[in-house]
Every structure is written in C-alpha cells, then in structure tokens.
Amino acid sequence: MFRGFYWPLFYTAVIISLVGVAAIFSASRGLPGDYALKQLAWLGVSILTLMAVVRIGYRTLLGYSYAFYAISIALLLVVIILGDMHLGAQRWIEIGPFALQPSEFAKIAVILTLAQYLGERARNRYQTKRFLVAFILVSFPMIFILKQPDLGTTLIFIPILFCILFLWGVRLRYLVVTSLFALTSFPVFWALLKGYQKRRLLVFLNPNVDPLGAGYTAIQSKIAVGAGQFFGKGFLQGTQNRLRFLPEHHTDFIFCVIAEEWGFVGSCLILMLFALLFIRMIRVIERTTDTRARLITAGVVSMVFFQVVINIGMTVGLMPITGLPLPFVSYGGSSLVTMFIAVGLLISIYKDRSIF
Amino acid sequence: MTIREFEFRTGLFRFFVFGSLLCLGLALFDVQVRCGGEYRDLANRNRIRLLYLEAPRGDIYDRNGAVLATSRPSFDVFVIPEDFDGKNAEFLSGVLGLKKEKILSKINHPKDAPFVPVLLKRDVKKAVVFKLEERKPELAGVSVEIRPIRFYPQGTCASHVIGYLGKISKREYRGQEDEGLYRFDDWIGRSGVEKIFERELKGEDGGKQIEVNSQGRMIRVLSERDPRPGSDLALTIDSKLEEKISQIFGDRIGSAIVLDLETGEILTLVSKPNFNPNVFVSPGEGTERGRIFKNPSSPLLNRGVSTGYPPGSVFKLVTALSALDTGVVPPGKRFFCKGFFRLNPRSRAFQCWRDGGHGAVNLFEAVEQSCNVYFYNVGSRVGPDTLSRYAHELGLGEAVELELPNVFPGVIPNREWKKKTYHDAWYEGETLNFAIGQGYVLTSPLQILRMVGLIATEGNLPEIHIAKTGKKTKKTRKPVVRVESIRLLKKAMTRVIQTDRGTGQLARVDFMTMAGKTGTAQAPPKEPHSWFSGFFPYENPKYALVVLIEHGGSGGFYAAKLAKEIVLGMKETGAFDSVPGAGGANV
Numbered sequence: 011m012f013r014g015f016y017w018p019l020f021y022t023a024v025i026i027s028l029v030g031v032a033a034i035f036s037a038s039r040g041l042p043g044d045y046a047l048k049q050l051a052w053l054g055v056s057i058l059t060l061m062a063v064v065r066i067g068y069r070t071l072l073g074y075s076y077a078f079y080a081i082s083i084a085l086l087l088v089v090i091i092l093g094d095m096h097l098g099a100q101r102w103i104e105i106g107p108f109a110l111q112p113s114e115f116a117k118i119a120v121i122l123t124l125a126q127y128l129g130e131r132a133r134n135r136y137q138t139k140r141f142l143v144a145f146i147l148v149s150f151p152m153i154f155i156l157k158q159p160d161l162g163t164t165l166i167f168i169p170i171l172f173c174i175l176f177l178w179g180v181r182l183r184y185l186v187v188t189s190l191f192a193l194t195s196f197p198v199f200w201a202l203l204k205g206y207q208k209r210r211l212l213v214f215l216n217p218n219v220d221p222l223g224a225g226y227t228a229i230q231s232k233i234a235v236g237a238g239q240f241f242g243k244g245f246l247q248g249t250q251n252r253l254r255f256l257p258e259h260h261t262d263f264i265f266c267v268i269a270e271e272w273g274f275v276g277s278c279l280i281l282m283l284f285a286l287l288f289i290r291m292i293r294v295i296e297r298t299t300d301t302r303a304r305l306i307t308a309g310v311v312s313m314v315f316f317q318v319v320i321n322i323g324m325t326v327g328l329m330p331i332t333g334l335p336l337p338f339v340s341y342g343g344s345s346l347v348t349m350f351i352a353v354g355l356l357i358s359i360y361k362d363r364s365i366f
Numbered sequence: 367m368t369i370r371e372f373e374f375r376t377g378l379f380r381f382f383v384f385g386s387l388l389c390l391g392l393a394l395f396d397v398q399v400r401c402g403g404e405y406r407d408l409a410n411r412n413r414i415r416l417l418y419l420e421a422p423r424g425d426i427y428d429r430n431g432a433v434l435a436t437s438r439p440s441f442d443v444f445v446i447p448e449d450f451d452g453k454n455a456e457f458l459s460g461v462l463g464l465k466k467e468k469i470l471s472k473i474n475h476p477k478d479a480p481f482v483p484v485l486l487k488r489d490v491k492k493a494v495v496f497k498l499e500e501r502k503p504e505l506a507g508v509s510v511e512i513r514p515i516r517f518y519p520q521g522t523c524a525s526h527v528i529g530y531l532g533k534i535s536k537r538e539y540r541g542q543e544d545e546g547l548y549r550f551d552d553w554i555g556r557s558g559v560e561k562i563f564e565r566e567l568k569g570e571d572g573g574k575q576i577e578v579n580s581q582g583r584m585i586r587v588l589s590e591r592d593p594r595p596g597s598d599l600a601l602t603i604d605s606k607l608e609e610k611i612s613q614i615f616g617d618r619i620g621s622a623i624v625l626d627l628e629t630g631e632i633l634t635l636v637s638k639p640n641f642n643p644n645v646f647v648s649p650g651e652g653t654e655r656g657r658i659f660k661n662p663s664s665p666l667l668n669r670g671v672s673t674g675y676p677p678g679s680v681f682k683l684v685t686a687l688s689a690l691d692t693g694v695v696p697p698g699k700r701f702f703c704k705g706f707f708r709l710n711p712r713s714r715a716f717q718c719w720r721d722g723g724h725g726a727v728n729l730f731e732a733v734e735q736s737c738n739v740y741f742y743n744v745g746s747r748v749g750p751d752t753l754s755r756y757a758h759e760l761g762l763g764e765a766v767e768l769e770l771p772n773v774f775p776g777v778i779p780n781r782e783w784k785k786k787t788y789h790d791a792w793y794e795g796e797t798l799n800f801a802i803g804q805g806y807v808l809t810s811p812l813q814i815l816r817m818v819g820l821i822a823t824e825g826n827l828p829e830i831h832i833a834k835t836g837k838k839t840k841k842t843r844k845p846v847v848r849v850e851s852i853r854l855l856k857k858a859m860t861r862v863i864q865t866d867r868g869t870g871q872l873a874r875v876d877f878m879t880m881a882g883k884t885g886t887a888q889a890p891p892k893e894p895h896s897w898f899s900g901f902f903p904y905e906n907p908k909y910a911l912v913v914l915i916e917h918g919g920s921g922g923f924y925a926a927k928l929a930k931e932i933v934l935g936m937k938e939t940g941a942f943d944s945v946p947g948a949g950g951a952n953v
Contacts, residue, residue, distance in 0.1 A: 177375055206545045221589040222416050222573035223546050229414065229575070229588065236397045236405025270409075274398040281391050288383050295376055311383070319386050326397045328390075 011065060016360040019290040020060070023338060023353045026283050027053050027346065030264065030339035036246050037260040037267040038341075045260055045341050052343040056350035063354030067362065071355070072129075072302055075122035079147070082119040085112035086154040111344035113163045116151045118351050120167060121309030123147055124174050129302030133179040141184050144175060161207050162332035166316055168192075173312035174305050177295070214330035224331050227263075231325045234266040235277075242273025260341045262333050265325045280339075284318050294356045303359040310352040313337075408577075414588065415446070415576050416482065418549065421569030422514045424596030426528060426559065428605035429631070429834070435528055435560070435643075437514035441495050444483040447473045449507030458508070461497050462487050485551065488649045489515055516553065516647045522640045524608050526668040527601060527770065527832060529558020530643040547571075553647065557666065559599060559833055560643075561771050569596030600834040602631035610935045612636045614928070619663055620896075620915040621670035621811045622932060625819055627907050630828030630839060632768075633941075639665040672772040674808030675914060678887030678921065679736045679869075680897045681757075681803025683821065683855060686733055688756040689744045690851035697854055700726040703739035709746065709794055716742055716798050719886070733858035736869045736884065736922075738802050745801025750792055753800055754780035759845035760817040762809050769833040776813050779806040804888060814899045815912040818882070820845055821859070822901035822910055824852050859883055860904050869922035870898060873929040877937070878948040879904035882911075882929070884921035893917040898925035902933065903947035909936070 035046035213224040321336040323329030426435035459466040555561035572593035645651040689695040705723035706715035718738040732740035763778030799805035859881035882900020896918030942948040
C-alpha cells in the first residue's frame, strides 16, 4: 500500500490542515462547541478516507464515476427539498450530529465524471460534441447548487471545467467563444440571483450598496487582515475576531484570523504552503501518461487553487464575498474530507504512474 | 495533443497558478505592511459604527384619501455599549424609569457586538429627551434617535381591514436572514392589509457606516445607502361610512359589509368587537394587548371574512334557484304548509317557523314568508348534490379572493363530502336541513354578500376588492344559471321587503325599493344568529349589504331593523346622492 506513496504531498496537506486547526482554535474561543477538537477529529476521518481512496485506486473509482455523479445529483435534490421544508437556505443534510454538505462531494464527482468522459475520447474527432456534453454535465450540479443558494460553490465549477478542458486539449477558440458567450449571457444569470446575492457582488464594486451587511463584512475583514501588520498580534491575540466583527470567522473568514494573529509573515507562510502543495500536485500531471489521470489532477488543482485565490482574495478586497471555504483550513467536515479525497486521488495516480 | 503542446499548456497552467499566488502575496503586502498601521489603528479603537436608516412604512388611506395608518416620530433611546460609561446607569435608570440592573443587562448582552447600538427604551416623552440632551457631554454612547412608529389616527375604524403589526418572530427572522430585509427587532404585518401588503408597505431599510473619533463622534461617512420608503396603499373603504355603520352596529357582536355592485369595491367592512391597532405598537400598552388576546369574544377575528356561520333561511335563495333553474319545481306550483313536514308518515316532523303553517304557497310567497315546508319539499325533490352545485355556482363553499388574510372558504356539503368527512351515508333528513341553510352548511357574511351581489347583477359582478391595487379588475366567475331564473328570484326577494307579509319588511325605506332575504340560523343552546342580506335600489342595483348579528335573535326583526338603520346611515353620508331610483337623481 505505501510503496510509491507520495508522502510529500500528503504531509503538505496535513500540515496546512493542522495550521487550520490552530486557527480554528483561536477563532472559536468563546463560541459554544469545541470546533478545533471536532476539526481534528475530522482530520482523522479525512486521513482514513484518503487511505481508502489510495487503496481502492483511482482507476476503480473512475469506473464508478457516473454512479457518483448520479448520487451527488440525488443528494443535491434532497437538499433542495429539505430547504423547501425548512425556511430559507439549506446547504446540509443533517444525519444525527453530522451535517453533510453534498455540494462539496459533487465537486469530486464532477471532476471524476469529466475525466472519465473526456479521457476516454480522443480530442481530434467530434470535439464540438465532447465540449457540449462536458458543459451539460457540469451545468446540472451548478443549477441545483445555485438553488440552495450557494453562489460561491456554484461558480467554482466553471474554472474546474475550463482547466480540465484546457489540459484535455480543447481548441482554444472553444474556450474563447464560451467566455464570450458567458459574458453575453451574464444578464440572464444576473436575473436569476436573489437580491442579497446581487448586493454582495455589487458591494465589491461599490461599498455603498450594502453598508450594514456585505459592505461591513468587507471592510471589517480588511481591517482584520491589515491589523496583523508585519509580525501579527500573536497567537490568540486577535481582537477583530473576538469582538465578533466578522461573521463566519471560523469558516469562510478563517484567513482573517491567521492574517491578524500571525501577520504578513504568517500569511506568506500559508501562501507558501499552498504553493508547495500546488508544485507537488502539478508534478503528478507530469508523472502520468493516462489522460484520465491528467484530467483528474487538472480538476483537483484548479478546484483547490481557485478556492484559495477567491477566499484569500475576498478577505483583502480583491474578490467579491461569495462564501467559499479556504481548502484544508476552514472549519467543516465535508470540505476537509472532500479535499483529502482529492489528494488521495492524486496520490493514487502517483503510485500508479506509468513511466516506461 | 502533441507532447509539446501538452507541455506548453501545463507550463501556462503553472504560470497562471504561481502568478496568481504572487499577486495575492503582493495584495497582502499592501494591506498588511503598507497600510497595516492604518488598519491596526481602526481595529484598536473600534472606530467604525453602523447606523440603521429605517425605511418609513407606507401609509394606508381610505378611498377618499383619509389617512388610516401612517407613521409618527418616536424618540428612542439607544446606547452603544463600547462607548458607555457604567456609572451613568444610575442616572439613566432615574430618567427612563427602568431598573438599573435591566439597563446593565441589556448593555452587556453577550450575543451582540459592543459597537452595535442597543435599544434601551422606545417612544419616550419629549421631557425625557430634554433631560438626556442636557447631560449629553457626560453621557457618552447614549443617543436619542427619532424613528418612525406606526400610528393609526382613526383608532378602531376598519381595524379588521387594516390589521396590526407585531414583532418579527425568531423563526421568521432566520428565514429571511440571507436577504436581510428585517432586523431581529423589526415589525411585520400580522393581519389585515398590513399583512397581505407587507412587502410593498415595508420598503427597504438603508444604512450608514461611519468612522468615529475616540469620543464617539462622527469623523466621516464611509458608505451609505438611502432607505427606500414603503409604497402607500389606498383601500376601497369609505372611512366615514365605516365609522357611521360601526356606531350604528354598536356593541352587538357580528359584522356588516357594504359592497358597491358597479365596481366590486367594499365600502365598509365592520366586524365587532373591534380593536385599536395602536396598542400593538405602542410600548406601555401591554395590559391592553393582553386584554384583547384574552377577550372571549375574540376582537381580532374578522367576523365578516374569516369565519363561518350557518346561513339559515338566507340559504333558501340557493334552494329557490335550484327549483327555478332545474325546472323540477315550477314557480307557480304550490305546496301546502300546515306548520310541519314529514318525509313519510312515520318520520319525525320537521318544523316550519310559523306554528299554524303558511297554507298553500308558491315560490314567491315561500321566499317572501320564508316558509320552511315549501323548501323542505323543494330540497327533497332536487336532492343534496344539486343544492350543493347551485350553492357553488353562487360562490358558497368557495373562498373569496380578497386582499385579506385567512379568508374562510365555507362549507357546502354533499353526499361525497359527508362520506369523506364523517365516513357515513347521507340521510334524507339532512337534505331538509340543508335546504333551509342548517346542518353542515357554513358561510361567511362576505360569501353571502357575494351571492346576493351575483343575484343582483344577474351574474355580472366585478371581482370583489378591498384595496386599490391599480390592477385591471376582472369579473367574479359568472354562475352557470339561466338569467330568467335569477330574474324571478330577484322578484321574489323584493317581496321579502316590500310586502306586508315579507319577513324583511322592517328593512323597508320610503325612498327606494329594496330586495333581500332574512335568516334566523339556529345555534342552540344560545340565541339564533340573525341574518339580513339585500341589494338596492331594486331596479338598478348599486349596493349590496349583509348584516350578521351573532346570537342576535330573529333575522326578520333584529338584522332587518339594523339593515334599515344602516341604509339610512348610508343616505346621510350621501351614498345615494347620484343613484337613480333612490330619490337622488331624476331618472
């Protein structure tokens, strides 16, 4: 099992997660519930899941990719039905003490499905058809997740699709045309959004749109990050979080805690850990000649990468506030397990590498 | 894809990934190192404050522009915990008349952030405001805000139509948290048009983000959004007439509704007992609120719209119509009333209200004198399912689509309904009760009014409204009935009032011809419910009226008498000034 195991990738993921546990500990002081301890437990579960994925192997899992796809669509529908029964937004399925977030697992299912579909088909024939099918495969989960409503997770599917298509070798003009199409269909998409979602996006351009809600969150998160200065206030010394200026500071805004307490030094350290993670992930692409494996890797890297950029970008005002967790760091079992499944897939690919 | 192209693409991908990370690093450098001092300063002093700019709720007017609901300024005392000095609690306690511990516990509420203003007391007197302003330099963190409070200048007038406001519940608040339309201590419409038009009346709150100095004074506005005021709403109610009829109705329990047949607009909707909606928003009216909630006569219930009563003899209009329209009983056919009716020689006697009986009566006489035995005969001939069908044609058992909450749909039984509800067969005796509006039948006064309106207009009744929404008015669904049947029924209804044997003769007025029907609905062990419903002028129907007095006794006596007073009251307010056939305009 551990022959050819890609330990450096594994260690990097675990180290980032442990940094996350420490940040969650600091962020959740004074909140009821042992978030840090729970996250640590989730880390354990995640590592076991990773081992299981490596054990089973990505080829077997790819064989079931359409089944995974169907299951995640079904779970997303269950979430919508439950959401209709409760009042308002619902992103979880509660099973006893656990809250399962199907939109997280849907990401893996979509990556596997796309890899299976495109990887088995040559790029030089029927490219238009392949392209359209890939597009449709992605749009179903997107529609259901948008309905939850979870705008951030919905949008993350777009770069995943683009990166997979890009490394599959789609003609560049397809991507250009699609981008243009996306731009022109923007008004339709905009009309589908709810008032508060529009406000959150607009706040990014003009803080006057929602001074008490998203606009306030935006400035407070920037204050928290900036207040860290070069060396930070020190572990457990952050005040922005303690005073509850920020909502969701142990989930979506966890980076603010790190930035405030550990300063620019700490932020850079996190960025470098992620950079290391990406270096190791991208190395997997080059180690395999299996197209499907390459596409899985492309999907996983783009998923993690875009979440990191959007999440950190949002805390410093570079990106609108859309509500995406910081991979490996934010509190949340579904997200952590998903990330470790992704890493597990890459480790399995690495092990299986076919270098002649 | 060639190896070369693949390498090119992965290279581009890698460049993109690490380039973006570098950009993030630069942005972090900018925020944390270059501007870090500034942000540290803002963080240390908690210098950002939020101010709510509440959207004024839309006003509600009557049909003539008289104000029924508006907002008045209320002086509310707030404290920003972060800026507040605990030793001032004593002073505040004296001025506001609140316990010191209560003030401190409100301020030290752990759930909220210390920079969010906490409401200490709403709607304080001006004198209190002056006292606070005098000591302002010492009272850091204490502020008086002028905020709108709902105000109903006409008190109880049309209270069931207007409705009232209540504090938003935790559940409701959570349900809309993402949208952020309401604050946790916000008000929301609980009944009447305040509830139905909540979205429109509410508007959208604005807010201000300001930076303050160490004394808590504003230095600059960081961002601001103006509130969007709620839209105003005009009702079809005539508040003068409403008040007049409310006075005429007095302390009786029940409802009176007047409908304009040409427009479908409800001019008055009185439901008694009523309530003063002001007590639900004014602090310090807690005991009065409690009294309203505990009152056994449920003043909050809209008796005209939201509940049902057996219609009694008013329902005979349905039975008569079924006789006329099916042709099962021709209008000239007479049945002999000896004061009671038996299905067969051994069955029990079903009574007529008149002990000696009415003798041989045809349809017109039977409607005029409200003879039970005649309608027992008709009912047993047409059967319950036909009665039910005609009741539905006239809108009974169908909720009126009105701009009010909790519209009662009514109950109109038939064989199938009985089987579903009671798992039992329909008995023939029940048909007899059904035919005279007793037994399972329940109707709201509004439904009876719509039925009479449909008869008066021969099926061409505009859709009933209570709010002027500016939408194009549709028609009420036209009954599938021959017009001749309705015309004969109308003729019979005018005899109820205009002849000296008519049960509704006490409603007669000297300046126009009226048509109607009385009802005395048995409700043992208490007195029967007293009904009257009619339309006028007969020749050219302009208005329809329904009166219901809960346990009011004989309909012919009490409800008809009250109806006459209401019609005279309408004349006084000029309701007939330009109505042909009512002594107004010359025809």
